[in-house]
Amino acid sequence: MRHERAIRAAAELLGRRLSTSRAVREHHGRGEGYQPVAAPDAVAFVRSTAEVAALVRLCAEHDVPIVPFGTGTSLEGHVAALRGGICIDTSAMDAVLEVNAADLDCLVQPGLTRKRLNDHLRDSGLFFPVDPGADASIGGMTATRASGTNAVRYGTMRENVLGLEVVLADGRVIRTGGRARKSAAGYDLTRLMVGSEGTLGVITAVRLRLHGIPEAVAAAVCAFSSVEAAVEAVMEIIQSGVPVARIELLDQLQMQASIAWSGLEGFAPRPTLFFEFHGTAGAVEEQSVTAQTICRQHDGTDFTWATRPEDRNRLWQARHDAYLAARALRPGKAGWATDVCVPISQLAMAVVAAQRDLAQSGLTAPIVGHVGDGNFHLQFIVDPDDPAEMRRAAEVNERLVARAIAVGGTCTGEHGVGYGKIASLRAEHGPAVEVMRTIKRALDPQDIMNPGKIVTPI
Amino acid sequence: MRHERAIRAAAELLGRRLSTSRAVREHHGRGEGYQPVAAPDAVAFVRSTAEVAALVRLCAEHDVPIVPFGTGTSLEGHVAALRGGICIDTSAMDAVLEVNAADLDCLVQPGLTRKRLNDHLRDSGLFFPVDPGADASIGGMTATRASGTNAVRYGTMRENVLGLEVVLADGRVIRTGGRARKSAAGYDLTRLMVGSEGTLGVITAVRLRLHGIPEAVAAAVCAFSSVEAAVEAVMEIIQSGVPVARIELLDQLQMQASIAWSGLEGFAPRPTLFFEFHGTAGAVEEQSVTAQTICRQHDGTDFTWATRPEDRNRLWQARHDAYLAARALRPGKAGWATDVCVPISQLAMAVVAAQRDLAQSGLTAPIVGHVGDGNFHLQFIVDPDDPAEMRRAAEVNERLVARAIAVGGTCTGEHGVGYGKIASLRAEHGPAVEVMRTIKRALDPQDIMNPGKIVTPI
Numbered sequence: 001m002r003h004e005r006a007i008r009a010a011a012e013l014l015g016r017r018l019s020t021s022r023a024v025r026e027h028h029g030r031g032e033g034y035q036p037v038a039a040p041d042a043v044a045f046v047r048s049t050a051e052v053a054a055l056v057r058l059c060a061e062h063d064v065p066i067v068p069f070g071t072g073t074s075l076e077g078h079v080a081a082l083r084g085g086i087c088i089d090t091s092a093m094d095a096v097l098e099v100n101a102a103d104l105d106c107l108v109q110p111g112l113t114r115k116r117l118n119d120h121l122r123d124s125g126l127f128f129p130v131d132p133g134a135d136a137s138i139g140g141m142t143a144t145r146a147s148g149t150n151a152v153r154y155g156t157m158r159e160n161v162l163g164l165e166v167v168l169a170d171g172r173v174i175r176t177g178g179r180a181r182k183s184a185a186g187y188d189l190t191r192l193m194v195g196s197e198g199t200l201g202v203i204t205a206v207r208l209r210l211h212g213i214p215e216a217v218a219a220a221v222c223a224f225s226s227v228e229a230a231v232e233a234v235m236e237i238i239q240s241g242v243p244v245a246r247i248e249l250l251d252q253l254q255m256q257a258s259i260a261w262s263g264l265e266g267f268a269p270r271p272t273l274f275f276e277f278h279g280t281a282g283a284v285e286e287q288s289v290t291a292q293t294i295c296r297q298h299d300g301t302d303f304t305w306a307t308r309p310e311d312r313n314r315l316w317q318a319r320h321d322a323y324l325a326a327r328a329l330r331p332g333k334a335g336w337a338t339d340v341c342v343p344i345s346q347l348a349m350a351v352v353a354a355q356r357d358l359a360q361s362g363l364t365a366p367i368v369g370h371v372g373d374g375n376f377h378l379q380f381i382v383d384p385d386d387p388a389e390m391r392r393a394a395e396v397n398e399r400l401v402a403r404a405i406a407v408g409g410t411c412t413g414e415h416g417v418g419y420g421k422i423a424s425l426r427a428e429h430g431p432a433v434e435v436m437r438t439i440k441r442a443l444d445p446q447d448i449m450n451p452g453k454i455v456t457p458i
Numbered sequence: 459m460r461h462e463r464a465i466r467a468a469a470e471l472l473g474r475r476l477s478t479s480r481a482v483r484e485h486h487g488r489g490e491g492y493q494p495v496a497a498p499d500a501v502a503f504v505r506s507t508a509e510v511a512a513l514v515r516l517c518a519e520h521d522v523p524i525v526p527f528g529t530g531t532s533l534e535g536h537v538a539a540l541r542g543g544i545c546i547d548t549s550a551m552d553a554v555l556e557v558n559a560a561d562l563d564c565l566v567q568p569g570l571t572r573k574r575l576n577d578h579l580r581d582s583g584l585f586f587p588v589d590p591g592a593d594a595s596i597g598g599m600t601a602t603r604a605s606g607t608n609a610v611r612y613g614t615m616r617e618n619v620l621g622l623e624v625v626l627a628d629g630r631v632i633r634t635g636g637r638a639r640k641s642a643a644g645y646d647l648t649r650l651m652v653g654s655e656g657t658l659g660v661i662t663a664v665r666l667r668l669h670g671i672p673e674a675v676a677a678a679v680c681a682f683s684s685v686e687a688a689v690e691a692v693m694e695i696i697q698s699g700v701p702v703a704r705i706e707l708l709d710q711l712q713m714q715a716s717i718a719w720s721g722l723e724g725f726a727p728r729p730t731l732f733f734e735f736h737g738t739a740g741a742v743e744e745q746s747v748t749a750q751t752i753c754r755q756h757d758g759t760d761f762t763w764a765t766r767p768e769d770r771n772r773l774w775q776a777r778h779d780a781y782l783a784a785r786a787l788r789p790g791k792a793g794w795a796t797d798v799c800v801p802i803s804q805l806a807m808a809v810v811a812a813q814r815d816l817a818q819s820g821l822t823a824p825i826v827g828h829v830g831d832g833n834f835h836l837q838f839i840v841d842p843d844d845p846a847e848m849r850r851a852a853e854v855n856e857r858l859v860a861r862a863i864a865v866g867g868t869c870t871g872e873h874g875v876g877y878g879k880i881a882s883l884r885a886e887h888g889p890a891v892e893v894m895r896t897i898k899r900a901l902d903p904q905d906i907m908n909p910g911k912i913v914t915p916i
Contacts, residue, residue: 102697102803145642156640158649159617174890179866180799181831182614184603184653184874186883186912187894191616191649195642212699239560241670286740341638345560373639408637416642425644432632435901436645442900443893454644 002084006062007042010086013054017045028067028087031074032134034336034384035420040067040081045089049165049173049204052088056202057171059086065451068198070111070137074144075337076418078197082452088202090139096120097205104210105162105179110139110203117208126210129154132414133320139203145195147414149319152238152372153245153278154211156414161194165205169444177207192439197416198450200443214278217245218288219312220303222295223270227251227355227367230271231348233298234371238344240294242287246276247372248319251355254326254366254379261325262318266304273300273371274319276312319368326366326379334384338397340404341375341413350403354378357396363389365396375413401427417454425454460542464520465500468544471512475503486525486545489532490592492794492842493878498525498539503547507623507631507662510546514660515629517544523909526656528569528595532602533795534876536655540910546660548597554578555663562668563620563637568597568661575666584668587612590872591778597661603653605872607777610696610830611703611736612669614872619652623663627902635665650897655874656908658901672736675703676746677770678761680753681728685709685813685825688729689806691756692829696802698752700745704734705830706777709813712784712824712837719783720776724762731758731829732777734770777826784824784837792842796855798862799833799871811861812836815854821847823854833871859885875912883912 011018019025020042029039046052059066065085072079081087093109096117100106101124108117115135117128130141132148140146142164147156154160163177177183177190193200224230227249234247249271250258256269275291277284292303306312318325327335342350351367358365358378369376378400380393401411401424411417411424426433437455440447452458469476477483478500487497504510517524523543530537539545551567554575558564559582566575573593575586588599590606598604600622605614612618621635635641635648651658682688685707692705707729708716714727733749735742750761764770776783785793800808809825816823816836827834836858838851859869859882869875869882884891895913898905910916 100801100803102693103801104697105801145646147640147642151640158640158646168893172889172892174893175888176890178868178886179801180833180862180868180871181802182605182609182616182799182833182871183868184605184797184870184872185868185879185886186653186875186891187658187897188603188616188646188649188653189890189893191646192897195644195646200645212697214699235560239562239670241672280744282740282744286738339642341640343558343561343563343637344639345558375638375640404638410636410638410641410643412642413638413640414642417644421643428636428643430633431630432634432647433644434630435626435632435647438900439645439650439897442896 003041003062003064006059006064006086009058010042010044010055013051014044019043028069028072028079028089029081031072031077031079033075033077033420034334035077035080038080038082040087041084043087043089045092047092049167052167052202052204053171053173055086055088056167056169059448060170060446063446063448065448066202067450068143068202070140071113071135073134073136074140074418075415076420078144078416078418078453080419082419082458090137099124101126103179105207106210107205107207108138109205110137112138114138114141121210125213127213128208129211130157130160138206138208142194142203142206143197144416149246149248149370151370152247153243158191158194160209161190161206162209163207164190164193164203166193166201167204168201169446169449179207195416197418197453199440199453200449216279216281216284217312218277218284219306219315220275220288221267221272221315222300222303223268223272225299227271228348228352229298230273231351231371233295233300234273235344235347236294237291238372240290242290244275244287244291244372245278246274248274249369249371249376250322251367254322254368257325257329257366258318258322261328262321264318274315322368323379326381329364330381333381336380336382336393337415338378338400339412339415340400340409341373342404342407342409344374346407346409347371347374351376353403354400357399361392361396363393363396373413419452422454422457461499461520461522464517464522464544467516468500468502468513472502472509477501486527486530486537486547487539489530489535489537491533491535491878492792493535493538496538496540498545499542501545501547503550505550507625510625510660510662511629511631513544513546514625514627517906518628518904521904521906523906524660525908526601526660528598529571529593531592531594532598532876533873534878536602536874536876536911538877540877540916548595557582559584561637563665564668565663565665566596567663568595570596572596572599579668583671585671586666587669588615588618596664596666600652600661600664601655602874607704607706607828609828610705611701615652616649618667619648619664620667621665622648622651622661624651624659625662626659627904627907637665653874655876655911657898657911658907674737674739674742675770676735676742677764677773678733678746679725679730679773680758680761681726681730683757685729686806686810687756688731689809689829691753691758692731693802693805694752695749696830698748700748702733702745702749702830703736704732706732707827707829707834708780709825712780712826715783715787715824716776716780719786720779722776732773780826781837784839787822788839791839794838794840794851795873796836796858797870797873798858798867799831800862800865800867802832804865804867805829805832808861809834812858815857819850819854821851821854831871832867877910880915
């Protein structure tokens with residue numbers, strides 16, 4: 001067994017909460033991406049920051065890799081134990097430690113999921129807006145710099161994490177950020193850790209910004225004659241400054257899949273935008289009139305409204321289930337979600353070019369997008385046992401990424417780099433990647449923190 | 459002469475744009491803070507990134523400190539050449555390189571000032587909101603993580619810088635960030651550089667987020683019977699989610715000073731809030747009704763409105779001139795602005811305790827604050843030649859900072875650390891400061907980038 005002495009020491013620390021069972025290890029060796037399982041040698045079910053620190057010290061002593069794990073919903077191989085080692089499962093560290101309603105902030109443990117946080121907040125009049133679809137853990141969302149449907153109005157984890165507790169590669173525990181709304185006190189370690197994917201430390205507590213539940217919420221659906229027309233409407237709405245809470249695109253194929261999977265009655269398999277408006281009653285009215293007017297100018301249909309909470313929930317559940325719906329187009333095959341994000345002026349070009357590539361490739365890949373941010377996903381439904389098909393998907397993705405980077409966009413809007421996008425990161429950031437590597441080496445000289453990810457290819 | 463060989467080489471590079479005149483050096487050796495002059499050995503008036511890179515390489519070769527300089531409006535000794543060396547004056551690098559109106563972004567050189575940027579944007583329907591009062595350079599504002607009156611709605615430089623070009627300590631040039639509204643591609647080097655005060659590199663280009671000029675703008679003034687009542691109104695307005703664009707507090711003494719200095723007719727020397735509301739006409743109406751209602755509940759007066767641009771400008775000019783007005787209370791004396799920021803629920807406590815300390819100390823110090831963010835400044839007007847008075851001011855500041863940190867706030871909301879707040883940074887961030895130092899050493903092993911600031915006390 002690899003890393004035997006470290007695992008024995010970890011078992012002394014955690015007793016039965018250190019598992020080497022094959023099923024447990026394999027479950028922790030992959031996320032929801034297309035990558036194969038790379039199981040850790042053991043999984044540690046931790047309960048406290050002190051335990052995490054003790055484990056990390058022990059791993060440092062024995063030169064053993066550490067892979068933090070939340071809910072395993074990442075998409076670029078973030079949790080793959082490429083060099084084995086110990087996976088730190090934080091799911092039992094799921095407490096809400098503080099809610100400061102007057103200051104719109106809270107402090108939570110990393111294993112708490114976003115839905116459980118919002119359940120906890122239900123009677124407070126507050127909510128946590130970042131919504132990547134999956135019921136991911138707050139620690140994982142922080143490490144991935146996640147975002148999702150609400151980001152166009154409320155920002156991503158970058159904007160909504162106020163501070164962190166982090167266990168560093170040598171077991172030291174630091175606290176970053178604070179509770180003030182702004183600070184100019186030193187280097188922004190919080191933002192450095194947000195999006196570092198476990199490669200700089202293990203996140204053991206997260207202070208989040210909360211938002212007041214808006215007085216009025218309304219959702220609307222609008223169909224278009226083409227994806228291009230839909231995207232042009234989005235561009236104009238964003239440019240006009242309407243503070244839409246959500247603008248989601250589902251292309252024709254995705255609508256077809258979602259109508260079948262989610263039983264969306266009354267909708268047609270046409271390129272469609274799902275909107276949500278938040279604010280006072282007057283503001284919601286004003287925003288939706290502006291959005292409807294712009295959509296009509298692009299041949300959009302009249303808005304179909306969902307104002308009752310149950311209707312809204314059904315709509316957004318369908319949006320969240322888009323990936324499942326897509327997979328049902330080819331049962332038994334695998335999903336592979338791409339993730340470029342481009343300046344809003346380049347969105348129509350990027351989506352249309354992707355559709356052209358897809359048509360030529362013969363691949364099945366519905367498109368969904370957080371289009372208010374310029375972020376969209378091709379959801380390849382592929383056969384991992386068909387190397388030719390996988391190669392074609394990889395080629396379409398490469399062209400997609402290259403086009404995004406060429407117009408100042410990014411290879412990943414929200415899924416992160418993991419080990420799936422290391423080459424794309426280099427294409428996007430060039431010599432800056434060497435600076436990232438310098439920081440990685442300075443903070444983790446043994447390269448034990450989630451090795452093989454972002455800046456340290458194996 | 460110190461660093462003679464490096465200066466000779468720099469003169470070969472820049473000709474007459476390398477100055478060793480005493481007047482020029484002394485002008486560059488201090489900002490607007492209370493610290494004494496610490497002049498560099500030479501000042502380089504650079505014109506391009508290539509020149510900056512060449513200078514930095516030359517300084518690295520000769521082990522000579524580098525201090526970047528924008529407009530010299532910093533307040534914590536950021537530009538003091540504590541170990542001499544070459545000051546890089548970027549004021550001639552002041553071009554607007556791109557404006558992408560459709561994407562609400564622009565790319566500018568670091569020496570451009572914020573007012574000149576807004577002049578440039580005047581006919582585009584866009585504006586750059588970050589407004590620290592002084593007409594600071596964009597590069598300096600980025601390096602300081604500046605904010606100011608509009609941050610409560612539009613965020614600070616942290617939220618409004620999308621990407622950077624930076625010359626590193628070894629002369630390498632990197633580009634960070636990009637034009638997409640969000641990205642999960644690797645470590646957030648942009649946010650690491652924002653607020654790094656020249657200690658990690660020289661900023662040579664800045665990509666900024668722009669905002670649409672709101673359809674309607676209205677400013678209002680409201681006086682209160684006590685600072686506590688005013689601050690409680692602010693807390694309630696923020697907690698109720700009104701997206702106010704500006705909420706500024708001027709205490710009784712500051713109002714007295716500003717009425718005299720700026721000729722503010724019709725106002726009384728009472729604790730006063732200055733508001734600005736942005737949005738559609740309907741939204742501005744709605745926001746101001748809510749704010750007025752809350753203010754009345756705290757014994758605030760009826761709002762005095764300034765809706766014409768010239769009236770608004772007069773009001774905000776008076777706010778920006780608060781420091782000059784305060785200094786006129788004791789002509790010939792020096793100013794020293796403190797800068798704590800606390801969670802909004804702690805704001806009344808923090809302001810009232812500061813006033814109590816001030817009353818006991820006998821010092822002259824009007825209070826102004828970006829109170830929507832929980833950020834306020836005591837503006838000590840002190841005699842630098844009176845050590846006892848300076849000591850009393852330092853004591854009041856220490857108590858202020860300790861109280862802010864004790865409630866989760868920060869020692870500096872927007873002025874930065876420079877060398878004036880190194881001890882406070884340590885009190886606030888503890889072991890995390892050692893991580894900052896590790897990053898500093900990794901990126902600047904010779905310690906030539908603005909040495910003596912933030913993490914490297916001399």
